[in-house]
Amino acid sequence: MTTAEVALAPPAAKATDSLSPRDRRLGKLMLAPALSYIILLVALPFLLALFLSLTNSSAGSLDFSFVGLQNFKSVATSAVFLRALRNTFIFTFVSQLLVIFLGNILARALLKEFRGKFLVRFLILMPWAAPISLATLGWLWIFDSTFSVINWMLKVTGWLGPGQWYYWLGDTTLGMVAIITVHVWRLLPFSTVILLAGLSSIPAEVHEAADIDGAGPLAKAFQITLPMMMPILTVAVLFGAVFTFTDMNVVYLLTRGGPYNSTHVLASLAYQEGVLGGDVGRGAAVAIFLVPLLVVMAVMMLRVSRRAEVT
């Protein structure tokens, strides 16, 4: 549907007015499972976390008392928390940048016709389908500080000289590099598929018309492809960013936040403090720090997805 058609379409409210009472009941019934799911598994746990962050609740107890903002004050002055906050932003920003960049290259490659395209598509989707715990175990060996296959290859090719070694998971910077690498590997298929759908939806006539008008590759990329891809690109970025902000699996399985709590993101730190350490109130406070940012992202996501729907 084009923008002009959307403008001519009757307002949505009027469309619902025309529904019969039976259809309305059916509509509510159809929505009920999704709404129940959101209320029970998203809204209630969120409200519970908000509530717990204001208490001294611990894992081994059901009793607690209100401590106001004490947990927030305590974590905000903790060096580990500040490091985790910084890591969360680095983790999200760098991995999303790489995912979109590499996803774009892959999507463009997959637009072309070539032999074995089906197999390539299948292989690209594999990381998305593989259980993260299993996949990370493989990566754990790849980045192992003693037996890293990357290091052995670099040694064989002469990149690493005698006594040189990369301690992927034992170094604060390399640890983050490893975490981002695995996360990019994991998100790339999803991003590629979304971008591929976006690229496929651009009518060939538009590019043909631009060719006739003498537009070069750069002009076509920035004046046709990018503007037309923008809504779907934004959805991919926002979805990936929210997913990355709230993810703890890769960090926890690869480094467990180490060395010395230097590679934690907020989600993994919240798990360590709240579940492993048993300080549920403090863990909830760490987790809740993400909420304002996620709310802004969610609003943006909804607005963009609505725009993407009608253009």
Add this chain to the structure above:
Amino acid sequence: MQTRRQFIMKGGKLVAAGVAVSAAGPIIFARGAGAADKTLKILQWSHFVPSYDKWFDPFAKEWGAKRGLEVTVDHVGFADVVPRATAEVAAQSGHDIHMFIGLASAFEEHVIDLKDVVGTLEKKYGKQVDLALRSTYNPFTKKQFAVSDMWVPDPGNYHKKIWTDIGQPNGPATYDDLVKAAPEIKKKYPQMQIPIGIGLSQDIDSNMAVRNMLWCHGGSIQDKDANVVLNSPETLAALEYAKRLYSVGMTQAVLSWNAASNNQAFNAQETSYILNSISAYRTAQANNLPVLEHYFFVPALKGPTGIMLASEHVMSGYVVWKFSKSQETAKEFLVALIDASRESMLGSQLYNFPSFYGAAADPGTPMNKKIESGGAWIAKQCNNDPFGSKPADKLALLAKSQPWSTNLGYPGFANPAEGEIFDTYVITDMFAKAATGALSPKDSMTEASNRAKEIFNKWRKKGMVPGGSKDR
């Protein structure tokens, strides 16, 4: 584990029971309580020596079958023991018995007092080993919150050929030996990645190793009365030692190790000394690895203070949840498990050491000789390993490991604050930061001490930890 069919059947029965309850009222409740007592659900870790699980599961089921009970045993990885307990407490349902491999003290409020079980066992077998008592009893609340059936010694594992080549065929005896040996090992074995393999990472083995270092330098987190005394010249000495050792004998690899890494490094002959139980050795045996003939053990190392201590490697702590409907059955099972201490030790290939030595005594031994007799039986196994050690007395030193083994929380009792410090890696991070120079030893100690005091104060407010008047 349940099959999907069993799950659906049980779910169906549950729904049917719910409907029936609403119709029949209190009569059904009484029947329900009786039915619950016919089952026993046990949450158990996946043992580091897999043969133990093969012994434990049939043992539990057979014990139940003899009494007309259905016993279910579920295994989880060691890292999931605490999260699983947290979830079950929050849900107020789950297993009847939960096995902890570290400290169960944080869950004290939700478990029943097992004083009567320990009383029964002491009448049968005499006192339990001191470190087991100190890990399962809270003297402040006077509650026996868990019962320990076993503990695991944590000796040093050394590569005999390498240490012989540098003139110490019997391996290291002091912490100073490690610092002196590391450059020698580097010289003789330049290809070896990590001459001394003591973990400084966020994992269970490192957590114990750094405590050993701390204690042997005279430091500790708390004193015997649960005052936080981490901020001390002794702690500083331990951190400065760690810095020296790291610079001469370790690499960043030890900052990333998980529970299996030191085993793997030793078995691949990439390190000459690790602190571990015998599970790594049993793996080397099972796979007939080249390291096997050089695989030997030493007791805990002596520090400059003359203190020679190592943390237990695993301390079992079985709790019975208050929400369990089979509490009496659970207590009976725990007594039966400790009755089978010999089988348990053999099932684990000498990994498990009985917490009640008397339970390993020869049948018919008089009460006052039971602990001695049990100790003799344990020594007999270690002196002539039935699981094929060459030489057969390779594990002999384990029989004498009790004097140099201690509990988490030394020199005091284990408590929830010590547990939280353990589980959030406050001490490993302190050592890692000081060793690598990320912080100076003094700053690292101050940071850890402040966090430790914060954690202790929180638990003191909850009335579960004493002390505080002499915090440093």
